[in-house]
Amino acid sequence: MSNDPKKERDEVTGVETTGHEWDGLKELNNPAPRWWLWVFFVTVIWSIGYWVVYPAWPTMSGHTEGVRGWSSYKKLAAEQQEITARRGVFAEKIQSHSLNEIESDPELYAFAVAGGRTYYKENCAACHGTGAQGGPGYPNLNDDDWIWGGDLEAIYATLKHGVRSGHTQARDSQMPAFGGMLTPAQIGAVTQHVQSLSGKAEPNEEGATIFAQNCASCHGETGHGNRELGAPNLADAIWLYGVDAGRIATQIRSPRHGVMPAWEDRLPDSVIKQLTIYVHALGGGEAEPRE
Ligand code: HEC
Ligand code: HEC
Numbered sequence: 048m049s050n051d052p053k054k055e056r057d058e059v060t061g062v063e064t065t066g067h068e069w070d071g072l073k074e075l076n077n078p079a080p081r082w083w084l085w086v087f088f089v090t091v092i093w094s095i096g097y098w099v100v101y102p103a104w105p106t107m108s109g110h111t112e113g114v115r116g117w118s119s120y121k122k123l124a125a126e127q128q129e130i131t132a133r134r135g136v137f138a139e140k141i142q143s144h145s146l147n148e149i150e151s152d153p154e155l156y157a158f159a160v161a162g163g164r165t166y167y168k169e170n171c172a173a174c175h176g177t178g179a180q181g182g183p184g185y186p187n188l189n190d191d192d193w194i195w196g197g198d199l200e201a202i203y204a205t206l207k208h209g210v211r212s213g214h215t216q217a218r219d220s221q222m223p224a225f226g227g228m229l230t231p232a233q234i235g236a237v238t239q240h241v242q243s244l245s246g247k248a249e250p251n252e253e254g255a256t257i258f259a260q261n262c263a264s265c266h267g268e269t270g271h272g273n274r275e276l277g278a279p280n281l282a283d284a285i286w287l288y289g290v291d292a293g294r295i296a297t298q299i300r301s302p303r304h305g306v307m308p309a310w311e312d313r314l315p316d317s318v319i320k321q322l323t324i325y326v327h328a329l330g331g332g333e334a335e336p337r338e
Pocket of ligand 2: 221241258264265276277280281285286288295302304
């Protein structure tokens, strides 16, 4: 404000000016509106109240605590405790209900699918892919092609004990290495027969005979596989290792014997159950055990 004793007055409004002028525009010295002053005072009073009640001012050793002792850490801790408690209740329910019961209870089911999705990312995605799409040697878990079975009990057993994991109850079967038993020509013939099962090659009579003698015991006469033995279906379009002749011949000469760890010792049973529900929900789950 100007200290000039003879204050200039604006001609139009008759209001005193502050003496500030910009390109002929003069600032009028109007008092602040009353409502504005009240809002201002209220906010000042509010802030003083806030300083008293909540942590506000920095001090040498931290900050003022506020009479309510509120802190964002305490709030977070309380919220997390509530989440843990809720999870605990659900985990217990998962534990005390059978897989079929979980599946028919919408709330438990939703919890299990969501939990399973998280545990899947942590434990399974490295091998089966983030989208469970699988890859060479690692089965796709979204499709309805199951090596060991796609109903709840079968998936649960696969997860709990693993495949060729060394666990006493593991899914286990070993395709023999035919590299030393069949000649290269015979391997070529049976490879062609395998490809012909899904229409990828012309039939091969010699190959069919070799197949009937050496392979049908596990893969079935028509090559449709056997879940008891974990022998994949060779007559469909889904391949663990690949449909091209080179890969099939390699598998016949020296099978890979894919390994999946047993999860029983690594994850609590309630988590394995959630994973089972999740995998079953991915799209290829079966309602009933099938051959
Ligand atoms: C170290 C790699 C690895 C990890 C980790 C892994 N798997 Fe597997 N999984 C495999 C392999 C390899 C097979 C196929 C074994 C075979 O040849 O039968 C398999 C098979 C399966 C099968 C059987 C599929 C069928 O068609 O019958 C299911 C179900 C499965 N895995 C689920 C899971 C889940 C759920 C997890 C996480 C808890 C997981 N896997 C973690 C390697 C892995
Ligand atoms: C003792 C049972 C057994 C016998 C006998 C057997 N297999 Fe297998 N086969 C399996 C198993 C188990 C797998 C699963 C792959 C693995 O983990 O090695 C498999 C996998 C395969 C695959 C890979 C399938 C894919 O999806 O990529 C081919 C191809 C195959 N077998 C062909 C044959 C042929 C051809 C013969 C006969 C010369 C034969 N198998 C004999 C058990 C057997």
